[in-house]
Amino acid sequence: MDLMELFFITLGAAVVVFYGVKLLLFSRMLFPKIWFPLSQSFFTSLGKWAVVTGASEGIGRAYAFALAEKGMNVVIMSRTKITLDRLAEEIVDTTGQRVKVIVTDFMKDNVFSEIEDQIRSLDIGVLVNNVGMLPSIIPCKFLETAQLDQTITTVINCNVKTMAKMCKIILPGMESRGKGVILNISSGVASIPFPMYTLYAASKVFVERFSQGLQAEYKDKGIIIQAVAPFGVSTRMTAYQQTNVVTLSPEEFVKSSLQYLRAGDKTHGSVCHIVLAWLLQSIPRKVLYADSILHSMQGYVKRKAALKASICASTATYENVKNK
DSSP states (O other), rough: OOHHHHHHHHHHHHHHHHHHHHHHHHHHHHHHHHOOOOOOOOOHOSSEEEESSSSSHHHHHHHHHHHHHTTTTEEESSSSSSHHHHHHHHHHHHHOEEEEEEEEEETTOOOOHHHHHEEEEEEEEEEEOOOOOOSSSOOOOOSSEEEEEEEHHHHIIIIIIIHHHHHHHHHHHHHHHHHEEEEEOOOOGGSSOOOOOOHHHHHHHHHHHHHHHHHHGGGGEEEEEEEEEESSSSSSGGGTOOOOOSBBBBHHHHHHTTTTTTTTTOOSSSSHHHHHHHHHHSSSSHTTHHHHHHHHHHHHHHHHHHHHHHHHHHHHHHHHHHHO
């Protein structure tokens, strides 16, 4: 056997081993309960309280309920007091856990000293940084964004600054106790540079890199810090799309994503979303960024949003007539 033949055999074996390991690692994602098990008392062992930002609806609401069902008291935050009060009542009635309501607007500056004062005495084991804003449901180019200067500030305040500030407030307590979980909600669109959602996608890239860097810094302190990057979830941000195999309800997604808590510093939260991320990263950028594709995406979202608005309007009209 000559040297060249030996080189190619060795190279082939290395490629087989490399992709074999990747396949094994991916196969773990199919069976999270087996590969990443959590004990019944896992969450309550972290602390008595969980804090969830953007908790009034959607994914945040689902996390608040899920953590309460696991035995934690919850602090729920958003800017809508009526909705938060209603949610608090539901959680108390359903789970028997305590709920603390904090009304705040994360799009504004200088709201964090008051938040810190209100949660200072709590034994916080879990933080879910869920609050976020999408500049527009309808995708558009950066310069076509309505009220662009204001939008830049509010997106950075809401999607970037809030996450970092909440970590600053809560992480010291976790470090001193040597335990805790921080879940920072990113987005599947951060998997690649994403035209038409440029500002939003870029803000979610920050969420991922910040989370991964923070996990490297504090992993040896017994703290889990993970970026959670969903694709389709039926929320107001996605115009409440019909649920299916790809588009999950908030409750389905949260239940699934919590099973991947020990799966590393980033997860897409469900098998179908993991596959979607792989497909998105595999498609050539020239294809994804073609004008025809971008215009088709814009038109699709417009039609979906218009249809949803029409259904809501029809339902409201029917309810008004019925109640007369």
